[in-house]
Amino acid sequence: MSVETKLVVCPHCHKANRVPVDKLAAGGNCGAMSEAQISQWLQGQAG
Numbered sequence: 788m789s790v791e792t793k794l795v796v797c798p799h800c801h802k803a804n805r806v807p808v809d810k811l812a813a814g815g816n817c818g819a820m821s822e823a824q825i826s827q828w829l830q831g832q833a834g
Contacts, residue, residue, distance in 0.1 A: 791808045797817040804818050 792805045793808055793811065794803045795806050795811075796803050797820065800817060800819050802817060802819040804815070806815055
């Protein structure tokens, strides 16, 4: 079974993070920074 993913680049460290499409709204942590930077950035992009 294949899960569709999207690459989301952390706006702070510029590392690419693979995020399942169905989890984009939930946000997540940057794999390199281990902080919720991606979540905050995605919430800002939604509006």
